[in-house]
Amino acid sequence: MELTINGTKHQVDIEPDTPLLWVLRDELAMTGTKYGCGLAQCGACTVLVDGQATRSCVTPVESVAGADIMTIEAVADDPVGQKVVEAWVANQVAQCGYCQSGQVMAATALLKQTPKPTDEDIAGAMVNLCRCGTYNAIAAAVRDAAQA
Amino acid sequence: MNDMTPINPEVQASYNGKPFKVSRRGFLGASLGALVLGVTLPAARTRALAAAPASVSPGSRVAAFLEIRPDSTVLFRSAFIEGGQGIFTAMAQIVGEELDVDPANFVVEGAPPGPDYLLTGGGRFTGGSMSVRMSYDTMRKLGASARQMLLQAAATKLGVPASELSTEPGRVVHATSGRTVAYGEIADDAAKLPLPADVALRDRANFRWIGKPFARLDARDKSTGKAKYSIDQTIDGMLYAAVQHSPRLGGEPEALQNEADVQGMPGVHSIHRLPGAVAVVANSWWRARRAVEALQVNWTEAPSTASHPMPADFSSDAHMAKLKATSGDGVAFETEGDAAGTLAGAARVIEAVYDAPYLVHGQLEPPSALARWNEDGSLELWIPNQAPEMFQADAAKVAGIAPEKVIIHSPMLGGFFGRHFLYQTANPYPQAILLAKAVGRPIKLLWSREEEFLRDALRPMAAVRFRGGLDASGMPVALSAVAVGEGPTGRWFGRQPNKVDSSAVEGIAGKVYAIPNRRVGQIHVDDPAIIGFWRSVGHSMNDFFYETFFDEMADAGQQDPYELRLRLLAGSPRHKTLLEAVADLSGGWKRGPFAAEDGTRRARGVAMASPFGSEVATIAEVSLRDGEIAVHDVWVAIDPGSIVNPAIIEAQMNSAVALGLSSALLEEVVYVNGVPQARNYDGYQILTPDRMPRVHVRIVESGAPMGGIGEPGLPGVPPAVANALSVLAGERVRSLPMSKFDLKEVDG
Numbered sequence: 001m002e003l004t005i006n007g008t009k010h011q012v013d014i015e016p017d018t019p020l021l022w023v024l025r026d027e028l029a030m031t032g033t034k035y036g037c038g039l040a041q042c043g044a045c046t047v048l049v050d051g052q053a054t055r056s057c058v059t060p061v062e063s064v065a066g067a068d069i070m071t072i073e074a075v076a077d078d079p080v081g082q083k084v085v086e087a088w089v090a091n092q093v094a095q096c097g098y099c100q101s102g103q104v105m106a107a108t109a110l111l112k113q114t115p116k117p118t119d120e121d122i123a124g125a126m127v128n129l130c131r132c133g134t135y136n137a138i139a140a141a142v143r144d145a146a147q148a
Numbered sequence: 149m150n151d152m153t154p155i156n157p158e159v160q161a162s163y164n165g166k167p168f169k170v171s172r173r174g175f176l177g178a179s180l181g182a183l184v185l186g187v188t189l190p191a192a193r194t195r196a197l198a199a200a201p202a203s204v205s206p207g208s209r210v211a212a213f214l215e216i217r218p219d220s221t222v223l224f225r226s227a228f229i230e231g232g233q234g235i236f237t238a239m240a241q242i243v244g245e246e247l248d249v250d251p252a253n254f255v256v257e258g259a260p261p262g263p264d265y266l267l268t269g270g271g272r273f274t275g276g277s278m279s280v281r282m283s284y285d286t287m288r289k290l291g292a293s294a295r296q297m298l299l300q301a302a303a304t305k306l307g308v309p310a311s312e313l314s315t316e317p318g319r320v321v322h323a324t325s326g327r328t329v330a331y332g333e334i335a336d337d338a339a340k341l342p343l344p345a346d347v348a349l350r351d352r353a354n355f356r357w358i359g360k361p362f363a364r365l366d367a368r369d370k371s372t373g374k375a376k377y378s379i380d381q382t383i384d385g386m387l388y389a390a391v392q393h394s395p396r397l398g399g400e401p402e403a404l405q406n407e408a409d410v411q412g413m414p415g416v417h418s419i420h421r422l423p424g425a426v427a428v429v430a431n432s433w434w435r436a437r438r439a440v441e442a443l444q445v446n447w448t449e450a451p452s453t454a455s456h457p458m459p460a461d462f463s464s465d466a467h468m469a470k471l472k473a474t475s476g477d478g479v480a481f482e483t484e485g486d487a488a489g490t491l492a493g494a495a496r497v498i499e500a501v502y503d504a505p506y507l508v509h510g511q512l513e514p515p516s517a518l519a520r521w522n523e524d525g526s527l528e529l530w531i532p533n534q535a536p537e538m539f540q541a542d543a544a545k546v547a548g549i550a551p552e553k554v555i556i557h558s559p560m561l562g563g564f565f566g567r568h569f570l571y572q573t574a575n576p577y578p579q580a581i582l583l584a585k586a587v588g589r590p591i592k593l594l595w596s597r598e599e600e601f602l603r604d605a606l607r608p609m610a611a612v613r614f615r616g617g618l619d620a621s622g623m624p625v626a627l628s629a630v631a632v633g634e635g636p637t638g639r640w641f642g643r644q645p646n647k648v649d650s651s652a653v654e655g656i657a658g659k660v661y662a663i664p665n666r667r668v669g670q671i672h673v674d675d676p677a678i679i680g681f682w683r684s685v686g687h688s689m690n691d692f693f694y695e696t697f698f699d700e701m702a703d704a705g706q707q708d709p710y711e712l713r714l715r716l717l718a719g720s721p722r723h724k725t726l727l728e729a730v731a732d733l734s735g736g737w738k739r740g741p742f743a744a745e746d747g748t749r750r751a752r753g754v755a756m757a758s759p760f761g762s763e764v765a766t767i768a769e770v771s772l773r774d775g776e777i778a779v780h781d782v783w784v785a786i787d788p789g790s791i792v793n794p795a796i797i798e799a800q801m802n803s804a805v806a807l808g809l810s811s812a813l814l815e816e817v818v819y820v821n822g823v824p825q826a827r828n829y830d831g832y833q834i835l836t837p838d839r840m841p842r843v844h845v846r847i848v849e850s851g852a853p854m855g856g857i858g859e860p861g862l863p864g865v866p867p868a869v870a871n872a873l874s875v876l877a878g879e880r881v882r883s884l885p886m887s888k889f890d891l892k893e894v895d896g
Contacts, residue, residue, distance in 0.1 A: 015414055015435075022434035026388065031380035032373020034562070036512045037597045041829035044512055072373030088371035092363060092795060095803055096232030097370030098512045098562030104371055126837055129829065131512050131563045132232050133806020135840035137799070 001065045005030070006074035016062035020054075021045045023061045024071060032072035032101050036129070043128025046102035046109075047071045053109035053125070070108075072101040080145075081108045087145035095132035102128050107142045116146055204263040207286035208343065210294045212264035214243070216335035220318040222249050225259035227267045228279040229534055230366065231561030231568075232803070233858045234796035235279045237364045241357040241792055242284060246291030246350055248315040249331065251357050256365060258558035261536045261551075273535035275566065275681065277760035277856020280792055284854060292347040294338070301337035302329045361795030366560070377562045379516045379594060381530040386518065386590035387417055389583050390437035391425045393602055396822040397573060397678065398450025398457030401426045405444040413439045420586060422579050429587055433594055456573070462676050464609065464819040468503060471611040471632045471673055478630050478669035481648040482657040485665035487617075490626035494617030498704045500697055502614065504689035504884045506817035507607035507682055510834050513562020514600050517580035520590035525549065530557040531577045538570045539577065546578045547585075565807065566681035571605040571640070573678055598827040605680025606817055608633055610689060612656060614697045617665070622705025624716070626665040629656045629694070634675040635686060643672070651681075655690025655863055658758055660723045661698070661716035677819070683807055687759040687863035692812070692884065695755035695867035700880055709871065710737045710754050722787065722850050723763060727756060730765035730785035733846045737767075740875055744771065750780070753871025757863035762788040762855030766864030768841070770872035775892035779809055779841040779869055784861055786845070789852040797857055801845045804861025810835035812866035814885050833887075 003010045005028065012027055019038075024030045024047070036044030038057045045057040048070040075081035084107045094100045103126070110117055110125040117125070122142050130138070207213075207227075215223040224243060230236040240254035259265045266272045267283045295315060302320035303310035306327060314321050320329045352358075369375040394400065401421045404410075410428065411419060415435035420427040426445055430436035450457030491497055518530040527547050533539045536556045544551040561568060572578065576593050584591040595603070610633035617626035635652030643649055648670040650657075657668040682688055702709040710731065717724040731737040731754075740751035748771040757764045767783040784801045791797060814833040818825045826832035870881040877891060 018434055022432060026432040026434065029382065031376070031382075034512070035379065035514065035594070037829050039597070039828050039830055042512060076372055085368070085371050089363075089367045092367055092799065094232075094364070094367055094370035095234070095799060096511070096513070096561060096563040097366065097375050098377060100370050101373040104373075123838060129512065129834060129836065131510055131565070131807070131834065133803045133810075133835065133840065134799075135806065135835075135837040136802060136843060138837070 001062060003061070003065060003069060004067065005069045006071060006077075012061070014061065017060045020047070020056040020059040020061050020064055020069070024056065030071055030073050034098055034101055036099065041129070042099065043106060044099045044102045046105040046128060048105060048109050051109060051112050053106045072105055075104055075108060078108065080111050083145045083148040084108050084111065084141070087141040087148060091137050091141040091144060093134050093137040093141050095134055099128060099130045103130065103138055107138070107145060110142065111146055117142065206264055206266040206270075207283065207290055209264050210290060210297065210343065211339060212262065213259070213290055214247070214294050216331050218332040220249070220330045220332035221253045221255065222247070224254050224256045226256050227259055227265035227272060227283065229258045229274040229558050229561060230256070231274070231564040233800060234364055234793065235274070236366065237362060237796065238280050238792045239287060240365060241362050242280070242287045243291035245355060245358045246288045247295050248317055250317045251362055251365070253318065254365060258536070261540045261556050266537070272537050273569070275534050275569065277762070277859045281761060281854040281856060284792070288349050289347060292349055293343055296344040296347050297338040297341045298331055298334055300341050301334040304337065305329060305334055358792055360793070362793055364796070375560055377513050378518065378530055378532045378559045379513055379562070381518045381559060382592070383518065383520060383590050386520070386592050387429050387431060387587060388433040388436045389427050389429045389580065389591050389593040390433060390440045391422065391427045391576070391579060391593065391595065391599060392440045392443060392445065393425045393599055394447045395602070396450065396458035396460060397424065398454035399447035400424060402446040402448050405446070406442070410439050410443050413442065418587060419443070420583060422582060424573070425579065427579060427583055427593075429583060429591065433592070437596055456676070456678060458822045459676055460822050462819055462822045464506060464817065467676065468505075468609060468611065471609070472501060472503065474632050474671050474673055476630070476671055477667075478632070478671035479646060479648050480667060480669050481650070481653050482666065482668040485626075487626045487628045487665045487667035490665040491615055491617040491628060494626060495620040496618040496704060497615060498618070498700055499613070499615050500700055500880070500882055501611060502693040502697065502882045503611040504609060504692065505815075506609050506677060506819075507811055507815050508601060508604045508817055508832065509565045509567035509682060510829075510832070511561070511563030511565055511567050514595050514597055515576050516592065516594045517575070517577035518590065518592045519577065519580035519584040521584055526553045526555055527581065528555040528557070529577055529580070530559060531575075532561050532564070532568045533558055534564060534568045535570060542570055542572065543577055543581060546581050565683040566685070567604065569640070569681055571678060571680050574603050574605040574680065597829070601824055601827045601832065603678075605678045607682030607688060608636060608675050608677075608679040610652070612690070612693045614693070616697065616701040616704070618701065618705045622707055624663050624701045624705070627663050628666075629668045631656055631668070631670045631690070633673055634679060636679050636681050638672075639679055651686045653686060653690065655687040655757065655759065656694050659694055660720055660756065660758055661713065662719055663716065683804070684759055684859040684862040687757060687859070688811065689866075689884070691755065691757040691759070691863035692866040692870065695757070695864070696870045696874070696881065699753070699871045699874065708739060710739065713754065713756065722852065723756065725850070726763050726765045726785050726787050726848055727754075729846050729848050730754070730767050730783050733785060733844055734767045734781070734783040740872075748773070749876065751872045751875035753868045753873070753875070755864040755867035755871065757860065759860045759863050760856030761853065762786055762857070762860040764860050764864050766868040768865065768868035768872050770869055770876065772876055772891055775890065777813060777869070777873060777886055777891065779839070781842045781844065782809070782865060782868070783844045784846070784864070785848055786860060787848040787850045787852070788855040788857055788860070790849050790854050791847060794847055797847055798845045800857050801861040802843045804859065805843050805865050806835050806840060808862040808865030809839070809841065809869065812869050812884055812886055813839065814887050816885050
């Protein structure tokens with residue numbers, strides 16, 4: 001099947017119910033997207049599918065054939081993603097950093113759909129888990145990115 | 149790692165902020181021919197270091213740590229592993245300050261095993277909040293030595309006395325002639341010089357980077373998915389592996405009922421029996437996982453020879469009941485005055501039993517191991533670990549080869565919190581070693597989150613019995629505490645039958661209040677589970693026990709808990725100052741209940757802790773909403789003596805508040821019939837963003853010996869929250885997590 005990832009088309013020959021996460025990581029060597037729980041609990045695997053934040057660990061790859069998939073590898077090439085990254089760096093959000101690919105992608109999806117989010121919008125969209133507890137820095141960075 | 153962990157005999161003499169003695173032996177150059185300051189990293193460096201003479205003085209040989217590259221940037225090999233705590237940035241600040249290189253021009257990586265890196269009291273681990281405080285002086289001297297060598301090399305090159313030279317970041321300057329030499333130009337020459345016998349360190353008043361909120365070196369890579377963790381490593385020719393463990397530790401795989409069917413699944417290479425597990429090797433991890441989970445395995449009961457077999461009837465509830473029912477005073481750990489006698493004659497005695505459950509680490513990066521057998525018989529491992537030499541030694545045993553033939557790579561950790569110490573049954577590398585040997589190919593093994601919940605080393609559970617004696621005026625005059633359970637230090641580093649494992653009592657013992665008659669004892673009860681070190685170790689629960697019982701004593705004596713603490717700290721200016729600092733930070737102490745602007749009824753609780761060489765005072769503001777506990781603000785004042793990076797300290801306090809609150813409110817591992825009931829985050833809640841309080845931090849630099857940072861923020865959080873909640877609920881919280889209390893009736 002054909003996948004469009006970060007604007008590039010990839011042919012993959014794989015069982016159609018394989019989660020998108022493992023196609024990215026093991027077939028296409030794009031390891032920026034992380035495995036955390038495999039159950040759509042933590043959000044470390046968040047990517048954008050047609051602009052929507054999507055948990056790739058439970059997304060069968062066949063369901064996104066033909067969709068526009070964006071991963072963390074291309075985030076800095078996206079005007080909204082770039083603002084998010086700069087806000088993440090400016091706010092020194094990351095600690096261990098393992099969840100932050102997913103956090104950055106969730107924030108990028110939010111700001112693409114809601115460029116000027118309220119605090120409630122941010123709370124509603126930024127629900128990924130972070131064991132280092134960077135939640136306050138994440139919220140501050142999203143607010144900054146929205147104003148950039 | 150707790151704050152008194154005897155990793156080896158030298159540690160006990162050197163923990164607690166006092167740097168161990170560093171002699172200045174060893175020379176650069178001949179003995180380390182390939183390891184010069186300026187050349188490209190030699191491929192054989194790990195072997196060269198492993199073969200270094202045993203007499204090396206850790207932290208003295210510049211070349212083991214520093215490589216100044218032609219562009220004057222610095223590759224620095226850190227003895228400590230980065231896992232979010234910011235140690236790579238701190239190392240760059242400390243060394244850069246003395247070397248005179250902007251820390252932003254450092255590239256830092258985890259050092260391989262080797263005698264140069266044994267900076268943690270003669271051993272090496274990243275834990276116990278020890279990294280900066282144990283290596284601060286040594287790393288400053290290292291940077292200053294390298295700068296001295298660069299000055300000497302520049303003097304030769306320019307034909308002027310070294311005394312006429314100075315440095316600016318990244319270059320040597322001859323002010324008289326206006327000439328400059330970039331470090332990168334003279335690094336090779338500098339490396340051939342002997343280590344200077346003595347070097348002057350920069351005056352603290354002139355620090356440019358130490359003590360400043362320097363930006364983390366890894367911030368951008370971690371914001372763009374470029375940071376590489378163990379789980380992200382790939383090498384040519386590797387196959388993937390997934391495992392299914394025996395549901396109870398000690399069981400072995402017997403018949404595989406559907407082996408042929410599973411062998412025929414897509415991508416499957418082979419099926420393997422391992423100690424306590426079955427594995428599937430495949431051409432992708434997803435295929436390996438799907439196949440191994442399809443295997444129908446008959447597991448044996450654990451043989452009597454198994455180490456720590458999990459009993460088939462084990463339940464965490466029953467074990468807690470056993471701890472609580474274990475009577476006696478135990479072995480004394482700390483005694484002052486006559487607690488028993490004073491309690492017998494006290495005007496009032498109060499008693500309470502406290503408990504806390506098992507916890508998982510829950511770091512978001514699942515454990516993995518990448519193993520490759522090389523043609524020369526060596527074994528190469530990329531593994532998450534907090535202690536490279538210990539893992540090297542154990543991997544060598546598993547592999548049946550000499551330790552120097554095991555090459556350990558220690559990538560960044562996707563969180564650790566104590567998860568990546570050497571707990572053999574909790575680490576995947578032995579399986580990866582065996583599988584790589586069996587298939588003759590490199591193996592990348594990942595544990596699924598479910599296997600991780602099954603095999604993590606748990607924060608132990610414990611129960612503590614308190615008795616407090618008050619005099620007629622309501623002042624505490626005696627305190628007796630008996631902790632029941634098992635500590636992780638004794639489990640992993642040996643326990644003496646008549647000696648208390650400090651990791652079981654730290655946070656009950658070592659408290660700072662002037663209660664004249666005290667006894668802290670411990671009763672050891674074997675824990676059937678695999679237990680380990682969890683961020684702040686014994687303090688993670690013991691300060692909760694103690695500081696909430698303290699409020700019980702205050703209430704019984706009709707005293708305000710903050711004022712009582714102040715009174716009992718009258719003779720301890722450092723602690724009194726810190727307690728007043730946190731009260732000031734919170735806008736002045738008020739216990740409540742009081743009405744907040746949003747109409748909620750709120751209260752505040754206070755707690756103090758003395759973990760890992762630092763002092764901490766914490767206040768939390770709490771309300772109840774539909775029976776749910778809401779924590780609005782947490783104020784933390786920390787006195788680590790002196791500091792390296794205030795921004796990272798603030799981040800670590802946020803992190804510690806989050807984990808402390810998560811444990812206080814939500815977390816509990818429950819075992820029934822020998823198996824954990826939760827195997828993923830759906831059954832084991834951790835703190836979500838909506839529960840995160842605002843966190844306010846004040847750093848107090850008292851000038852006391854440098855203390856730790858990574859763990860000390862945690863222990864005060866559960867008791868501060870519990871003490872506030874007790875004001876609102878009108879009853880004490882004596883058991884964690886708080887989510888198990890029905891609070892619907894007490895909504896304000």
